[in-house]
Amino acid sequence: MKILVTAKRVTDPYSKIVLKPDRSGIQTDNVEFKMNPFCEIAVEEALRLVDAAGGGEIIVVAVGDEEATKEVRTALAMGADRGYLIEADESKLDSDIVARLLVALVAKESPDLVMLGKQAIDGDNNQVAQLTAEYLGWPQATFAYKVELTDGGKGAKVQREVDGGVETVQVSLPAVVTTDLRLNEPRYASLPGIMKAKKKPLETLTPADLGVDTALKVETVGFEPPPSRAAGVKVKTVDELIEKLATEAKAI
Amino acid sequence: MADILVLAEQQLGKLAKASLHAIGAAKILAEKTGGTFEIAVAGQGVAGVAAQLAGFGAAGVVALEHDALAQYTAQAYAQAFGNYAKASGARFVVTAATSIGKDCAPRIAARLGAGMAADIISIEGAAGALVYRRPMWAGNVIAHVKVNTPTVVVSVRPTDFPAAEATGTASLVQSQAASVDAGSLRMQYVGLEKVESSRPSLTDASVVVSGGRGLKEPANFALVEKLADTLGGAVGASRAVVDSGWVPNDWQVGQTGKVVAPKLYIAVGISGAIQHLAGMKGSRTIVAINKDADAPIFQVADYGLVADLFGVVPELTDKLAARKG
Structure with missing residues (x-):
């Protein structure tokens, strides 16, 4: 079982995100960066699937600036075997470019599975996996809640979080899977894991090395803060609350 | 064309x-x-x-x-x-x-x-x-x-x-x-395990009542459900209680769950993590019930009730039911 898994570097999901005064982007002073939490779940699941398959190899990839090497190393410390950093200026990427970079890497590595987080918590685009799957002509199972290998590792049965319930699909490999919140609890990297990760192979490539055109299909041309919500009033009793809801807010 | x-x-x-x-x-x-x-x-x-x-x-x-x-x-x-x-x-x-x-x-x-x-x-x-x-x-x-x-x-x-x-x-x-x-085609649909509910779906409901960790234990979620049913609304939850396995995942309101914008959103025992606020800030009227007066949820609530939810939620449910006659 050979799995290619992504490890995107994003802002810490628990940090407060505020625009710069000139609205050119977000303020990054005092903001920590870490691996996209959904990618952590993907790395964890890749480790478990390789175990379940009785062995294999996990290749982790991050697309971003040199700093994103840290996220690749984190995944290697969790147990992935080799890594790639595809060095690119994050502000000059869109989902389609990232998908085509992954497609090029798939051509080079021929994995059985490509696993990604269901979305990155910064851009919230939720596109890369699906684009990658279509370009490859592969089946996909997004929003995975449970993944089981079937047919001696030639297929996977995936339960997916969908509106109104949990759907089950059967895919034959190779396939693309994206991971949702309840799939697993990612492990922490152990100290020996971190030490070992330093010696694991990590190759840096550029989009040009992979022959990928970086013209943007989708371009972010500006930002604005969300509409602010002023704090309202405190009410003292249930009766006062009902009165306000009925007469002022007309919500009941 | x-x-x-x-x-x-x-x-x-x-x-x-x-x-x-x-x-x-x-x-x-x-x-x-x-x-x-x-x-x-x-x-x-x-x-x-x-x-x-x-x-x-x-x-x-x-x-x-x-x-x-x-x-x-x-x-x-x-x-x-x-x-x-x-x-x-x-x-x-x-x-x-x-x-x-x-x-x-x-x-x-x-x-x-x-x-x-x-x-x-x-x-x-x-x-x-x-x-x-x-x-x-x-x-x-x-x-x-x-x-x-x-x-x-x-x-x-x-x-x-x-x-x-x-x-x-x-x-x-x-x-x-x-x-x-x-x-x-190399994929087949196998089946759908539906979450059966007589309630409106979270994203369609005009009223959503959500519960959080303040409810202390899963059984107390019934208080939230009863209030939601009185209002003909849907039930939501914070990520903390979904992660703890108290309620199904598709009840989760927030960045990693559902984004809702009902006419009335009532947050019960929810502190208001950024993650949660992202999923409900678009609601027309927001009510927060929490005993911690400093909870961030009050910063987005139109009406805040600083009180012990175990007292006021049943009271609110009963009085709303009485109003409906």
Whole structure:
């Protein structure tokens, strides 16, 4: 079982995100960066699937600036075997470019599975996996809640979080899977894991090395803060609350 | 042929409500570009759904039929919709950002060589210079994006676009065989474990009552459910209680769960993590009930009640029930 898994570097999901005064982007002073939490779940699941398959190899990839090497190393410390950093200026990427970079890497590595987080918590685009799957002509199972290998590792049965319930699909490999919140609890990297990760192979490539055109299909041309919500009033009793809801807010 | 193609969603012959909002978005787009829109629905035996779509002012409605479309799968639906969009020459493809829309739309974009603006909340600017507004960082930032390709795919957040209303005219409805290469499909639908509920769905409900860690234990969630039922609302939850396994995952309101915008949102025992606020800040009226006066949820609440929820929630439920008579 050979799995290619992504490890995107994003802002810490628990940090407060505020625009710069000139609205050119977000303020990054005092903001920590870490691996996209959904990618952590993907790395964890890749480790478990390789175990379940009785062995294999996990290749982790991050697309971003040199700093994103840290996220690749984190995944290697969790147990992935080799890594790639595809060095690119994050502000000059869109989902389609990232998908085509992954497609090029798939051509080079021929994995059985490509696993990604269901979305990155910064851009919230939720596109890369699906684009990658279509370009490859592969089946996909997004929003995975449970993944089981079937047919001696030639297929996977995936339960997916969908509106109104949990759907089950059967895919034959190779396939693309994206991971949702309840799939697993990612492990922490152990100290020996971190030490070992330093010696694991990590190759840096550029989009040009992979022959990928970086013209943007989708371009972010500006930002604005969300509409602010002023704090309202405190009410003292249930009766006062009902009165306000009925007469002022007309919500009941 | 119409310049705008709306992809409507159906399951087992039932039209998804969210698709009416996608049609609403297409109408806005049509006004801006001076174009017309067409609606496509895919499946097996979906002539009935197509007929339901005839009254919304579309230039045409097409039912794309194929055995391989009997149940939704990403590969088959992307082929059916993508191939039809290509043949029709549509410049804009519009879908709702539901779990099916999110799953399928990027694949359609890939087939069309189109750029895709995902989960948009409005369409700005004039024809030729359209800008799509979409939330990033769980709604903490609104981005303005433009799409540089001749064909554009958008998925729209249903709560931010008006549902299309019947126009009293009837569009021409046609059925045709969908273009699907059945031999290339390598995935099958196996089944759906439905969360059965007599309550409205979270994203459709006009009232949502959500519970958090302040409820102390799973059994106490009944207080939240009873209040929701009294108001005819849906039940939501914070990520903390979903992670703890108290309630099903699809009750989760927040960045990693559902984004809701009801007329009335009542947060019970929820502190108001950024993650949660991102999923409910768009609600028209927000009520927070929490015993901690410093809880961040009060910063977004129109009405805050600092009190022990175990006392006031049953009281509120009883008094609201009495009002209804």
